[in-house]
Each structure stands twice: as C-alpha cells, then as structure tokens.
Amino acid sequence: MNRQILKMDQITKTFHMGEEEQTVLNHINLTVNIGDFVAILGPSGSGKTTLMNIVGCLDTPTSGQYILSNHQVDTLDEAKLASIRNKEIGFVFQQFQLLPRLNAWQNVELPLVYRGLPEKLRKERAKEMLQKVGLADKLRNRPNQLSGGQQQRVAIARAMVTGPTILLADEPTGALDQKTGQQIMKLFHELHNEGKTIIMITHDKEIAQHASRIVHILDGQLSEECV
Numbered sequence: 001m002n003r004q005i006l007k008m009d010q011i012t013k014t015f016h017m018g019e020e021e022q023t024v025l026n027h028i029n030l031t032v033n034i035g036d037f038v039a040i041l042g043p044s045g046s047g048k049t050t051l052m053n054i055v056g057c058l059d060t061p062t063s064g065q066y067i068l069s070n071h072q073v074d075t076l077d078e079a080k081l082a083s084i085r086n087k088e089i090g091f092v093f094q095q096f097q098l099l100p101r102l103n104a105w106q107n108v109e110l111p112l113v114y115r116g117l118p119e120k121l122r123k124e125r126a127k128e129m130l131q132k133v134g135l136a137d138k139l140r141n142r143p144n145q146l147s148g149g150q151q152q153r154v155a156i157a158r159a160m161v162t163g164p165t166i167l168l169a170d171e172p173t174g175a176l177d178q179k180t181g182q183q184i185m186k187l188f189h190e191l192h193n194e195g196k197t198i199i200m201i202t203h204d205k206e207i208a209q210h211a212s213r214i215v216h217i218l219d220g221q222l223s224e225e226c227v
C-alpha cells in the first residue's frame with residue numbers, strides 16, 4: 001500500500017541573475033504521506049517560498065525528480081502543471097488574497113465556477129465549507145467587512161472547497177496577531193484530524209510546533225526534527 005502523496009528526490013533550484021548564480025535549493029529530498037501535517041521552518045531568505053512554489057506546481061526545479069500524487073511533475077509544461085495544481089493543491093497565503101468585490105460566499109464559490117459546477121451545487125458546497133470554518137453567519141460579508149482571522153478562514157474554505165489532496169499554506173498566520181494565529185492553528189488541527197494533508201511554511205517556531213512533523217530549511221538543505 002502506497003500512502004505517499006509527495007516525493008522530492010535531489011531537487012535543486014538555481015537562479016541566474018546576470019553573471020551571478022544562486023543555488024537556493026541544493027539536492028533536497030522530501031517525502032510526505034497522506035494525512036501528514038508538516039511544517040517547513042526556516043528564516044527569511046532560506047528558500048521557503050522557492051520550495052513552496054515547486055511543491056505547489058507554480059514553478060519547476062532546475063534538476064531532480066518530483067512526484068505528486070503519481071504524476072511526475074518536474075518535467076511538465078505550464079498547461080499540464082496548471083491542471084495538476086488545480087486538482088491537487090489548495091493554497092493559503094499570508095495576505096489571504098480574497099477578491100475584494102465578492103462576499104465570503106462568492107469567494108469560496110469561485111473555484112467551483114471555474115470547474116463548471118452547476119450554481120445550486122456550488123452554493124451549497126461553498127456554504128458547507130464556510131460553516132465548517134465557523135463563518136455561517138458571515139456569508140454575505142465582503143473581505144473589508146471581516147477581521148483578518150475571518151478573512152483567513154474564508155481563504156481556507158476557498159482552498160478546501162475543491163477537495164484538494166494537499167493544503168499548502170505559506171506563512172498562514174504571518175499577518176495575524178498571536179491569538180488569531182492560534183485559532184487558525186486550531187482549525188488546521190481539525191482539518192488534520194479529519195485526514196487532510198497539510199504542508200505549512202513558516203519562519204515562526206511556535207507556529208511550527210502545531211505540526212506533527214517539523215522540517216528545517218537552511219542554506220538550501222532540509223533536515224527533519226525528530227519529535
């Protein structure tokens with residue numbers, strides 16, 4: 001039985017800036033199993049976002065092999081990457097990235113519009129997801145009528161509504177105060193307990209402690225903390 005959802009083998013990412021060459025990821029290996037809650041912890045500039053972009057199929061590595069859900073993604077073109085990304089990954093960002101003119105319900109519904117689901121079904125599913133993140137009473141609020149923590153809940157509902165295999169979060173509490181950040185971590189715990197696979201990128205040690213695995217990133221290399 002193969003419960004492995006993600007496998008990176010000797011992944012390297014090198015950026016060229018004129019004559020300069022910078023290797024940001026240097027032959028890294030990473031395996032994630034279904035139901036894992038992994039934190040990738042490292043200081044600013046350590047390559048976290050570069051790694052997230054590769055994990056999330058937003059960018060391809062310079063070399064190495066990357067397998068996501070039985071697809072070998074390191075060699076794919078942009079169109080194929082986009083289709084795998086839409087199916088497999090639910091993104092959560094530091095700055096929420098909700099559409100300001102749409103209310104919470106419409107923001108969560110949007111990924112289902114792109115999938116061509118009938119309106120009634122879309123509305124139902126989006127509502128269920130917003131109930132799940134504790135926002136049943138805020139369906140018609142626009143982002144500027146919600147607190148930061150509530151906006152991040154909407155973003156999490158939007159990420160989850162399509163049923164992705166991995167929830168991929170880049171500094172999800174980075175724009176929130178400590179108490180609100182803890183509430184978002186509580187929600188991640190609930191999702192993890194339901195069997196969701198979560199990869200969370202953070203520079204914050206305390207936030208990383210919420211995960212069940214902590215992988216450190218430093219100088220282009222990964223090392224796993226034994227818990």
Ligand SMILES: Nc1ncnc2c1ncn2[C@@H]1O[C@H](COP(=O)(O)OP(=O)(O)O)[C@@H](O)[C@H]1O
Pocket residue numbers: 015016017022024042043044045046047048049050051
């Ligand atoms: N597109 C790019 N072109 C050139 N250099 C880049 C690019 N993206 C990131 N870098 C460099 O890679 C290093 C790591 O960046 P990043 O992955 O954003 O780190 P983190 O998210 O941990 O702060 C930095 O030195 C940055 O300047």
Ligand SMILES: [Mg+2]
Pocket residue numbers: 048049050
């Ligand atoms: Mg970053």
